[in-house]
Amino acid sequence: MVLRPTPRLSLLVHxxxxxxxxxxxxxxxxxxxxxxxxxxxxxxxxxxxxxLRGTPGPYDLVVMELRVPRIVVGALVGLALGVxxxxxxxxxxNPLASPDVIGVGHGAAAATVGALATGAVSSPSxxxxxxxxxxxxxxxxxxxxxxxxxxxPNRFVxxxxxxxxxxxxxxxxxxxxxxxxxxxxxxxxxxxxxxxRGWEQARPLAAVLLLALPALVWASRAVRPLGxxxxxxxxxxxxxxxxxxxxxxxxxxxxxxxxxxxxxISFVALTSPQLARRLTRTPQLPLVASGLTGAVVLVTADxxxxxxxPPVEIPVGALTALVGGPYLLWxxxxxx
Numbered sequence: 379m380v381l382r383p384t385p386r387l388s389l390l391v392h393x394x395x396x397x398x399x400x401x402x403x404x405x406x407x408x409x410x411x412x413x414x415x416x417x418x419x420x421x422x423x424x425x426x427x428x429x430l431r432g433t434p435g436p437y438d439l440v441v442m443e444l445r446v447p448r449i450v451v452g453a454l455v456g457l458a459l460g461v462x463x464x465x466x467x468x469x470x471x472n473p474l475a476s477p478d479v480i481g482v483g484h485g486a487a488a489a490t491v492g493a494l495a496t497g498a499v500s501s502p503s504x505x506x507x508x509x510x511x512x513x514x515x516x517x518x519x520x521x522x523x524x525x526x527x528x529x530x531p532n533r534f535v536x537x538x539x540x541x542x543x544x545x546x547x548x549x550x551x552x553x554x555x556x557x558x559x560x561x562x563x564x565x566x567x568x569x570x571x572x573x574x575r576g577w578e579q580a581r582p583l584a585a586v587l588l589l590a591l592p593a594l595v596w597a598s599r600a601v602r603p604l605g606x607x608x609x610x611x612x613x614x615x616x617x618x619x620x621x622x623x624x625x626x627x628x629x630x631x632x633x634x635x636x637x638x639x640x641x642x643i644s645f646v647a648l649t650s651p652q653l654a655r656r657l658t659r660t661p662q663l664p665l666v667a668s669g670l671t672g673a674v675v676l677v678t679a680d681x682x683x684x685x686x687x688p689p690v691e692i693p694v695g696a697l698t699a700l701v702g703g704p705y706l707l708w709x710x711x712x713x714x
Contacts, residue, residue, distance in 0.1 A: 395658040395667060402657075402670035409674055410453065413681040414445050418688055447576035451639055452680045452694070453673040454583045455572075456646055458636040460654070460672020461594065463647030464663040465629030468601045469622045470531040474706070476648040477517075477633030480538035480626075483642030484545035485516020486634060487568055491552045494564065505567075506579060506638035513634030516541060521626060570643035570695020572680050579639040586635040593628050594665060600625060601662045643695040645702025646672050646679075 414426045421437045429441035463476050477483065489512020493499040499508055520541050524534040549568070553561050566573075600621050633647060653675075654667035676694065679701070683692040 392658065392660055392664075395660060395664050398654070398657045398664075399666050399670060402667060402674060406453065406670060406674050406677065409677045409681065410449050413449050413452075413677055413684075414441055416681060416685055417445065443576075447580060448572050448680070449677060450577075451575040451580045451583070452572050452677045454580060454587065455636045455640045455643065456650075456673035456676030457669040458583065458587060458632040458672075459643065459647040459676070460650035461665050461669040462629040462633040462636070463649075463672070464601070464651035464654070464665050464668035465597060465625045465632075466647070467651050468663055469625050469629070470535055472531060472535060473652050474648070475531075475535055476645075477513075477629060477637075478642065478644055478647065479535055479542070480520045480630070481516035481541045481545060482513040482630055482633045483637055483644070484542040484549070485519075486510070486513040486637040487549050487642060488512055488545040489515070490567065491549050491564065495552055495556075506582065508638075509641075510634040510638040513637055514630060516545060517626070517630040517634075521623075566693065567641040569693040570641040570698070571693040572640055573691060573693070575640060583635050583639045586631065590628060590632060593624075597625055597628055598665050601665065641695060643676065643698055645698045645705070646676055649702055649705055650675055 411423060411426065415421050415423055417440075419437070419440050421441060425435055425437045426441055428435050429438050430446070459477070466477055466480065467473055467475050469475075486509035489508050490505055492512075493505070493508045499505065520534065520538045523541070524530065524537040526533065553564065556564070636643075650672035651663045651668040654664050654671045657671070658664045658667050676698070679697050680694045683694045683697045686692060686697075
């Protein structure tokens, strides 16, 4: 452990966490390069590098227009979901919790359905903003209903499950009564997909992550006392409810922004923090490692989804659910 004091702030740097983060960063770069090279059209790494430098070549369209924007969106979405999952699991003290549990994905889907059904929004570029607002509104409702002289983590999770079920029913009713083309388009979004995603989705998400950076620095310190039980943390002078509220808002904003960019992609926010914790062996969930793990997981899953059964492309959300389901059962088995 290395303690680096400054006049106003002390940061505790965990050597293993630093090494794990560096390794994950290198692994993310390797996976992103592999994703840029592989697909129905194989692109040599040298040509990928040439396209990135702006050197004219035969693969410019494939690399710079089709693959690189999609890869960047995948990395940003995975990063946001990984950090969001770590924050929500810290607040609830429950490794089975995730932004999906508190209704972010369901709220985003219901808001998108409402906008399509009423014609309130007709531009496809406005749909991410609608889904973000829906996710935030759903999480706010869950938080308000779960509040009883403070936030009770178990009540928070159960309320989120109930709200999620209700919102999911609204979406299913719309799908059953909508025209085929609209239903198919919405079903693809509901599954979670990076197909067709580009700089239009990457820029707003990158802006959210940059704006959230100061809050994430604060959150990296706040997760330590919240790793203790509420009474112990309060005894140390920690304002538990205020800190939980701040971490929840930050986690919901990140998850809602990610959902707006790629649709509700399940299990990345659930699995990434626990994988990162096992890698770093820290008592608290590591935010940086969780985010990088989420980015590696999602970019890898998208690569597999593209090349597994060509020319058919599997929605990445379906693949993460297929892998995440057994992981959830294993985690449940360990807890019982």
